[in-house]
Amino acid sequence: MGCKSSDKPKQKPKHRKGLWSPDEDQRLRNYVLKHGHGCWSSVPINAGLQRNGKSCRLRWINYLRPGLKRGLFSSQEEETILTLHRLLGNKWSQIAQHLPGRTDNEIKNYWHSHLKKKVLKGDQGTKEANVYNTTSDNLDNNSPKKITMMQTPDFESLLMNMENSSTDADQSVPRMSESPKQPNRSSLPKLMFAEWLSLDSFSSLSCEGIMSSKDQNVSSSFQDNFMQGCFLNEGTFGNGEYRNLLSYASPDDMFSSQLKFECQSSGNEQFVDFSCGEDICSEFNMRSELRYIYEH
């Protein structure tokens, strides 16, 4: 990971704990946006924070990173969680992969504070309740349960997604809009953008199949769609944040996993210069992200 002991801080400063102040958030955000996180243990040193790397990482992933969808869970999201929890047990990170913009921590918390009770109460009238065989031990069980019966269209499509490939289960595409339940999903593959970019299959296929095909429109149309998705999302920069921007990507992956808008095999780099017009946010915009991408 290029982040071994040489990068390690020599003396350990006392680490602050507890809630993050706005100033700390600011520092961390600025630093990561500008430099990327690289090795998390060096982030607090370089960013001038008295936190440990782990804490920084968590704060970034769960709260600061762009693309997080804050606020109430939609009923569809709720259903998805219930369904996936039924399938996977407490595999929050896996469940989170199917809920773009939501973090595993958020989902976990939501489960414990809302859904668990809801299911416990029986909530007979709802689909959610039917998802479970309502023996109470299901609820806290960490092991995935066998599917006994699941007949909602959503469930089937979920199953399809999960069965289709090991990759598919982990990579969901940025959805183009927060549309209500759609029986027929977008024809686009369900992949996170960044994950899509980092797929092995992408490496092997993309340059001929997508990015560097003679018909470059293919890639550009994907990018268009992606960007459209980003901006259609109309992240209200509520609370002075940019959380809703890029809601459907997995921005942590974007930052951490060498996101490159380039053709990896052709050798000649094909960067895509997204232009987002005015600075939507002085601290973060696509350009600054792209700059990060360029530099790493």
Added chain:
DNA sequence: AATATTTACAACCGCGGGAGA
């Protein structure tokens, strides 16, 4: 209005796995 209790969510902790030295 003051206090106690509950709720919701942010953050911490510990563990396991992967990778490099």
Added chain:
DNA sequence: CTCTCCCGCGGTTGTAAATAT
């Protein structure tokens, strides 16, 4: 092979806000 470091995950705890008494 062992050690060390880092990352990611899931469980748990802490705390602020909301609600009840």
